[in-house]
Amino acid sequence: MSLFKFANQFNRITRVMKNTNTITRSVSNLIYDKKPTEIVTPQGYEVPKYMKDIYDIWYINPKRVKLLDRQIVVQSILFGYFGTLCKMLINEVTPGSNLLQLGSTYGKLTPLVAQHLGPHGEYHVEDILPIQVASCNRKMSQYPVKGGCILHNAAEDPGDQENMFDYVTSYMLFHEIPDDYKVNTMNRMLKACKPGGKVIFIEYHLPYKWSPLRPWMKFIWRWLEPLAFGILDKELYELGDPLLHKQFKWRKELKCNGLYQKLVGEKMFETKI
Numbered sequence: 001m002s003l004f005k006f007a008n009q010f011n012r013i014t015r016v017m018k019n020t021n022t023i024t025r026s027v028s029n030l031i032y033d034k035k036p037t038e039i040v041t042p043q044g045y046e047v048p049k050y051m052k053d054i055y056d057i058w059y060i061n062p063k064r065v066k067l068l069d070r071q072i073v074v075q076s077i078l079f080g081y082f083g084t085l086c087k088m089l090i091n092e093v094t095p096g097s098n099l100l101q102l103g104s105t106y107g108k109l110t111p112l113v114a115q116h117l118g119p120h121g122e123y124h125v126e127d128i129l130p131i132q133v134a135s136c137n138r139k140m141s142q143y144p145v146k147g148g149c150i151l152h153n154a155a156e157d158p159g160d161q162e163n164m165f166d167y168v169t170s171y172m173l174f175h176e177i178p179d180d181y182k183v184n185t186m187n188r189m190l191k192a193c194k195p196g197g198k199v200i201f202i203e204y205h206l207p208y209k210w211s212p213l214r215p216w217m218k219f220i221w222r223w224l225e226p227l228a229f230g231i232l233d234k235e236l237y238e239l240g241d242p243l244l245h246k247q248f249k250w251r252k253e254l255k256c257n258g259l260y261q262k263l264v265g266e267k268m269f270e271t272k273i
């Protein structure tokens with residue numbers, strides 16, 4: 001073997017060793033880990049009813065998952081707004097920080113966030129489906145960011161993550177979960193954010209009154225995403241306990257005739273009551 005080839009090989013092995021040392025991250029009693037990259041279904045696990053009833057064709061059926069987890073599909077579903085929404089999220093986040101994301105995502109969002117957080121950052125993701133956990137970890141394993149995706153229901157608070165994360169985010173999750181999950185997930189997110197940190201929501205919003213998208217999207221939601229109606233008549237943060245959401249300073253930005261929102265809450269160090 002030439003010296004050049006040997007040096008290359010050595011370099012590759014040390015890089016892989018470094019990665020395997022940093023892939024697991026324990027945060028509270030949950031361990032966010034880039035393994036498994038293959039589908040692992042724990043004994044006794046059951047897919048929640050709303051996922052089976054509404055989202056089987058989107059997230060559960062392996063053939064469909066393979067077909068849909070592509071950038072071109074994500075771009076089409078979002079009317080070409082993927083890049084805009086992704087930038088809106090990433091612009092709020094400082095590299096090297098720790099971020100909790102509830103619900104994994106199709107397409108390039110996870111790789112772009114992982115790349116942005118960088119080798120000193122921590123990226124913790126949770127998803128309720130084993131198949132999504134595996135594909136999220138496959139994507140994350142390509143990056144040196146610490147953390148990983150685990151099987152966990154976003155609406156279940158592990159109870160010991162209070163004030164733990166610089167950023168807590170959800171990307172198009174709330175319109176897909178039942179109303180009681182929405183409340184629990186919001187409260188959990190507000191609690192888990194550190195003072196000085198941010199909660200960031202990228203989500204649907206009711207389009208402006210004059211927009212042709214308004215009747216069209218109402219039809220689509222009624223047909224395909226009936227749980228979306230639980231977020232359209234209020235500000236998202238109002239789902240949470242007022243004692244929690246009053247600890248934040250809120251701002252909102254709309255895109256695509258008001259169809260998409262970025263809602264950001266900055267957690268204050270002291271709460272004025």
Ligand SMILES: C[S@@+](CC[C@H](N)C(=O)[O-])C[C@H]1O[C@@H](n2cnc3c(N)ncnc32)[C@H](O)[C@@H]1O
Pocket residue numbers: 059074102103104105106107126127128129132152153154155171172173176177181
């Ligand atoms: C976050 S949304 C993102 C939707 C968007 N179409 C995308 O992929 O970019 C979809 C993910 O949320 C997950 N999910 C649904 N309910 C959940 C829950 N209660 N806890 C955690 N993840 C959940 C689904 O399994 C799915 O992988």
